[in-house]
Amino acid sequence: MWAHLCRGVQPNDYDEHGCLALHHVADRNDVVGYRMLVQAGADVRAPHCGLNIRIGWTPLHFAAYAGARDILLLLLLGGVPVNEMDRCRRTALYYARSRGRESCSRILGKFGGVEDLHLVEPRHLQEAQRLDDGAQFP
Template identity: 35%
Template sequence: MRRARLRLRGGLAGLCLFALLSVTQAADIDELVGAAVRDNPGQLRRLLEKGVDPNALDSQGRLALVTALQEESPKSIELLLDDGRIDVRRRNRAGETALMIAALKGNLDMVLRLLDLGAEPDHAGWTPLHYAASNGDPRIVELLLARGVRVDAESPNGTTPLMMAAGYGSESAVRLLLKAGAVPERRNARGMDAADFARMASRNALAEGFEDLKRRRAARRQP
């Protein structure tokens, strides 16, 4: 009985220690991401040297590298990329990777660097091409297409990069996607196609261009 009580106490002590370590680690990760937000290289370096995992999600589901790119924190980005443990393929709770954010920001140099470090140019769900098409540099759209990504990749609700370009991106991105074979007739789960996205953004000339293209494509299919 005495041995059983000792084992129970030992087990409880182990659980308490594990819980304490978990709370401490969670606080450290929150602090790490916070340092990336503030672009505080001193604090960030101290936490990395302490052994805090730069690939762990904080309490808000954020990743240090992805957040640093979102906040445009250059010193933090460099420190994180120089850390031998960094995994550029990791996603935050929203499913975003560092490459997706770099593409959205139109940061061509960073896109190239992340690809060299092993970032995935294409994957399930929202993709770097969706993000590049929506507001990035058309050169990034061209680069990703050259890497063989799916031009009509579908987000979870069926939205394609062409729809994003039509509603939020540049007409240069639209032309690049169409040239690569994007299908303007595709519709997402809300029944919207690229022309609808353009109209929603009051880009009426672009919307009419899509409608004209669809008419010409339909005419070519006629026997």
């Protein structure tokens, strides 16, 4: 991670798959990489923008799906919204439960995470709609 930053790769640059470095460290539960990227200015809410099923996933979605408990906690303690939705209108709690990530599911629940979208607040639905309606990605 440090080598990429030293070569001039910016923390909010997307790769050829639509991922940011922060998505990769969240998926791998890489706490050191996470801290370096956040210190370098990485956007902890930036969505995935590739051409696959993970479009709209935030680092929180990646961490929940992978069972990356340490990154999940760092994101939530840092103020990332627990009920952020991807383009399929699924929250991180949905992915944690669908993968059997019990520890992550409990943490998300304690932070107010919901899985049923009928219980999600309207402001989260508006944010998902904003992403669907033409958010500009590099």
